[in-house]
Amino acid sequence: MNAAVRPPPLSPTELALEAAFLAVSLRLQLTPTQHRLCEERYHSLAAYVEREGSPLANRVLEVYPSGSFAILAVILGSVLRESHDFDVVLEIDIGTNADPASVIDALYQAIRGERGSRYYDMTRRNSRCVTVTYHDGVTLDLMPVARNHDSPPRAAVLFHHRPAEPGRGEERYRKPVNPWGFATFFNDQVPTDLAFAARVRRLREALSTRPPPSGLPSTDKAETQPVPPAVPLEEKPPRVMALQLMKRYRDKRHRRDDHRGMRKPPSVVLASLALDVGGPGRTLDEELLLLTRHLLRKLRTAIGAGRLHEVRNPSHPPDVFTDRWPASDGAQRLWLQDLLHMEARLVELRRELPFPMRLQAIFAELFGESVASIAVKGQMLEHRRARASGESGFEASGRVAAVTVGTAAGATVSRATAAPPSRTVDSVRAHDFYGNVRTW
Amino acid sequence: MIPDIERQIAAMRRDWPAWEVVTRVGECATWRGPLCPTTITYEVEIRYRIPLAIENGTVYTTQPRVTVEALAPHFLSPVAIELHLYWPAREDSSPPTLCLFDPHAHPVQWSVEDLLAETTLPWTCEWLLYFEGWLVTRSWEGGGRHPTPSRAA
Numbered sequence: 001m002n003a004a005v006r007p008p009p010l011s012p013t014e015l016a017l018e019a020a021f022l023a024v025s026l027r028l029q030l031t032p033t034q035h036r037l038c039e040e041r042y043h044s045l046a047a048y049v050e051r052e053g054s055p056l057a058n059r060v061l062e063v064y065p066s067g068s069f070a071i072l073a074v075i076l077g078s079v080l081r082e083s084h085d086f087d088v089v090l091e092i093d094i095g096t097n098a099d100p101a102s103v104i105d106a107l108y109q110a111i112r113g114e115r116g117s118r119y120y121d122m123t124r125r126n127s128r129c130v131t132v133t134y135h136d137g138v139t140l141d142l143m144p145v146a147r148n149h150d151s152p153p154r155a156a157v158l159f160h161h162r163p164a165e166p167g168r169g170e171e172r173y174r175k176p177v178n179p180w181g182f183a184t185f186f187n188d189q190v191p192t193d194l195a196f197a198a199r200v201r202r203l204r205e206a207l208s209t210r211p212p213p214s215g216l217p218s219t220d221k222a223e224t225q226p227v228p229p230a231v232p233l234e235e236k237p238p239r240v241m242a243l244q245l246m247k248r249y250r251d252k253r254h255r256r257d258d259h260r261g262m263r264k265p266p267s268v269v270l271a272s273l274a275l276d277v278g279g280p281g282r283t284l285d286e287e288l289l290l291l292t293r294h295l296l297r298k299l300r301t302a303i304g305a306g307r308l309h310e311v312r313n314p315s316h317p318p319d320v321f322t323d324r325w326p327a328s329d330g331a332q333r334l335w336l337q338d339l340l341h342m343e344a345r346l347v348e349l350r351r352e353l354p355f356p357m358r359l360q361a362i363f364a365e366l367f368g369e370s371v372a373s374i375a376v377k378g379q380m381l382e383h384r385r386a387r388a389s390g391e392s393g394f395e396a397s398g399r400v401a402a403v404t405v406g407t408a409a410g411a412t413v414s415r416a417t418a419a420p421p422s423r424t425v426d427s428v429r430a431h432d433f434y435g436n437v438r439t440w
Numbered sequence: 441m442i443p444d445i446e447r448q449i450a451a452m453r454r455d456w457p458a459w460e461v462v463t464r465v466g467e468c469a470t471w472r473g474p475l476c477p478t479t480i481t482y483e484v485e486i487r488y489r490i491p492l493a494i495e496n497g498t499v500y501t502t503q504p505r506v507t508v509e510a511l512a513p514h515f516l517s518p519v520a521i522e523l524h525l526y527w528p529a530r531e532d533s534s535p536p537t538l539c540l541f542d543p544h545a546h547p548v549q550w551s552v553e554d555l556l557a558e559t560t561l562p563w564t565c566e567w568l569l570y571f572e573g574w575l576v577t578r579s580w581e582g583g584g585r586h587p588t589p590s591r592a593a
Contacts, residue, residue: 380573380581394565398475428562431549433524433584435539
């Protein structure tokens with residue numbers, strides 16, 4: 001009879017390392033206030049586009065969030081400025097063969113309005129969307145699409161138009177998309193993990209992060225789909241949190257001089273590939289390592305075959321996610337180098353829990369200075385919890401280790417790891433640090 | 441029952457074999473040894489004297505003295521006030537010692553009946569771990585408390 005092999009419990013050092021990643025991940029999440037503000041802006045803009053006198057009055061069929069917001073993977077682009085992006089799709093009542101320039105221009109005019117109107121100075125026309133940038137740095141991208149009634153539900157056509165510029169000709173085309181289909185597919189596929197959720201909740205409470213939002217009031221109208229509720233952080237699947245960390249790393253790398261002007265691997269490409277990672281990893285850092293290695297495998301395959309990396313929307317294969325990235329072999333090789341760097345750092349961190357200053361330096365390099373010290377704080381809070389709960393003690397070297405308990409045979413086994421240690425590790429007797437006050 | 445210095449030494453040798461007794465005078469001993477909570481190894485010294493039966497000392501006066509000389513420069517930082525240390529008087533050139541338990545706590549956290557190997561050493565490991573975190577965050581995450589001025593031992 002084959003007995004199910006249960007993985008050994010996580011060791012104190014594994015938990016401490018994961019806590020460092022969790023603390024960073026928690027810091028990257030939108031606060032309930034930011035989420036609520038985003039929702040208000042979304043509904044305001046959706047209504048504004050359709051206002052009386054707008055070029056798109058009575059022509060917007062449906063409005064719904066897309067991109068990272070729709071799969072709960074949005075992150076603060078800048079922790080210090082608390083800014084982030086928000087993608088919205090507007091289904092417009094036009095034919096799929098409409099002229100791309102006219103569609104983008106119509107939306108641009110609809111949002112920008114007349115001089116002095118609400119969004120006039122905040123609106124920018126892009127090749128596929130119109131971006132509204134708020135005073136706090138938050139950007140909202142509205143992408144007009146035409147529904148393709150011959151395709152799966154909510155499959156559509158997007159419009160691309162970039163006017164000619166010196167040295168570059170005009171770009172004008174349409175492309176099949178299905179952002180709704182992808183978001184639904186992604187959210188259905190990514191599993192949650194109850195043990196992971198418990199660890200997230202524990203650390204969130206220790207860090208005194210503001211309580212997660214629940215049941216935020218929605219002001220959706222008939223044709224405007226509600227923003228996905230800001231789920232409690234602990235309900236976010238580890239795969240999504242790993243994806244958020246990968247996006248943060250990608251953004252950080254693309255601020256380097258050697259990446260300047262290079263297009264980033266799109267979030268939707270990373271999200272789509274994240275579905276095929278396998279696993280699940282036992283910890284958030286293992287999830288991130290699995291994701292990193294999966295992305296590396298895919299890139300190496302493409303490079304080895306002498307072609308550009310291609311990823312398609314699993315819910316609507318005509319929708320090619322990689323149509324603009326990688327634009328060249330150089331672009332995919334650059335991302336390959338980035339991923340190799342990430343892999344090396346993750347391996348280093350997982351090999352041996354480093355001196356906190358080293359851990360801080362690695363986190364600063366991977367995810368930015370602004371979130372690096374909270375990683376150490378998370379690690380320390382986990383050490384404290386494990387000690388207080390009697391799970392961890394110290395080896396003769398002074399290193400943190402799982403507490404060992406005696407067995408009938410007199411041998412010792414670890415309470416938190418499968419491998420028997422060389423020396424019994426006892427739990428640490430309860431005590432409180434104290435001290436006097438320096439008077440000089 | 442109060443363990444004598446031989447028993448303390450034996451327990452230290454059993455649980456912390458890398459540690460050595462560097463001085464031994466009567467019921468007083470000094471140990472030195474390495475502790476490595478993560479990847480940095482610290483040379484730590486512990487001095488301890490078994491109090492005489494006629495002494496009426498408190499745990500504050502009888503507790504082992506733990507010093508980590510290499511860390512002394514960090515303790516001079518203005519923000520080091522949060523660290524859990526016993527500071528010598530200004531005229532005393534000896535380094536601060538680690539403060540590992542609350543001498544006023546009830547129930548008692550440490551007494552002369554305890555083995556250093558089972559209390560002082562693991563508590564020192566823990567102190568060093570949180571100290572390493574403090575170097576980054578400037579926040580002591582190991583808990584504990586500082587005395588009110590009137591109770592400053």
